[in-house]
Amino acid sequence: MSPSNSRVTTPGAPVAERAHTEVAVGILIREDGALLLSSRPEGKPYAGYWEFPGGKLEAGETVEQALRRELDEELGVTIGPAEVWKVTEHDYPHALVRLHWCKVYQWTGDFEMREGQRMAWQQFPLTVTPVLPGAFPVLDWLASERGFEGAVLAQASQG
Numbered sequence: 302m303s304p305s306n307s308r309v310t311t312p313g314a315p316v317a318e319r320a321h322t323e324v325a326v327g328i329l330i331r332e333d334g335a336l337l338l339s340s341r342p343e344g345k346p347y348a349g350y351w352e353f354p355g356g357k358l359e360a361g362e363t364v365e366q367a368l369r370r371e372l373d374e375e376l377g378v379t380i381g382p383a384e385v386w387k388v389t390e391h392d393y394p395h396a397l398v399r400l401h402w403c404k405v406y407q408w409t410g411d412f413e414m415r416e417g418q419r420m421a422w423q424q425f426p427l428t429v430t431p432v433l434p435g436a437f438p439v440l441d442w443l444a445s446e447r448g449f450e451g452a453v454l455a456q457a458s459q460g
């Protein structure tokens with residue numbers, strides 16, 4: 302048998318072409334510049350960790366459509382325009398995720414934590430802890446845009 306269509310892998314080892322999970326993430330920015338973070342609900346990987354709200358794209362959805370659906374489902378708000386600002390990747394044990402980050406300045410509706418999560422408006426340095434590691438690059442970019450030069454997480458919230 303020709304070896305060309307076969308690949309030797311170690312059981313349990315990650316395969317080279319591990320599929321990405323596409324995720325839409327919203328950076329909701331209030332007029333005073335505060336950023337909305339929410340805690341991950343029970344039952345999800347990294348439950349209790351703080352993150353920017355969002356979730357996985359469903360088949361056929363654009364990032365903006367997925368974000369609009371997720372923020373309605375999770376927070377009860379309808380967002381205005383959302384454009385992708387940055388794309389990052391993070392390799393977790395549970396998934397290799399590709400995060401599509403959108404800044405959102407407009408929304409309507411009252412925040413309602415529909416999945417039992419918590420929410421917090423935050424300025425730098427963030428005081429919520431722990432924060433999902435996949436969000437760190439974006440926190441650094443947001444901080445540097447604002448000319449904030451200290452640690453993005455307050456001393457007490459650094460692990």
Ligand SMILES: Nc1nc2c([nH]c(=O)n2[C@H]2C[C@H](O)[C@@H](COP(=O)(O)OP(=O)(O)OP(=O)(O)O)O2)c(=O)[nH]1
Nearest residue numbers: 324326352353354355356357391396398433435436
């Ligand atoms: N929402 C969000 N997800 C993030 C951030 N940083 C980060 O690494 N992620 C990762 C964690 C998860 O692996 C993935 C999001 O998936 P999820 O499980 O929360 O998505 P979902 O709401 O669609 O979940 P599901 O219950 O429908 O499966 O992206 C972030 O700041 N916000």
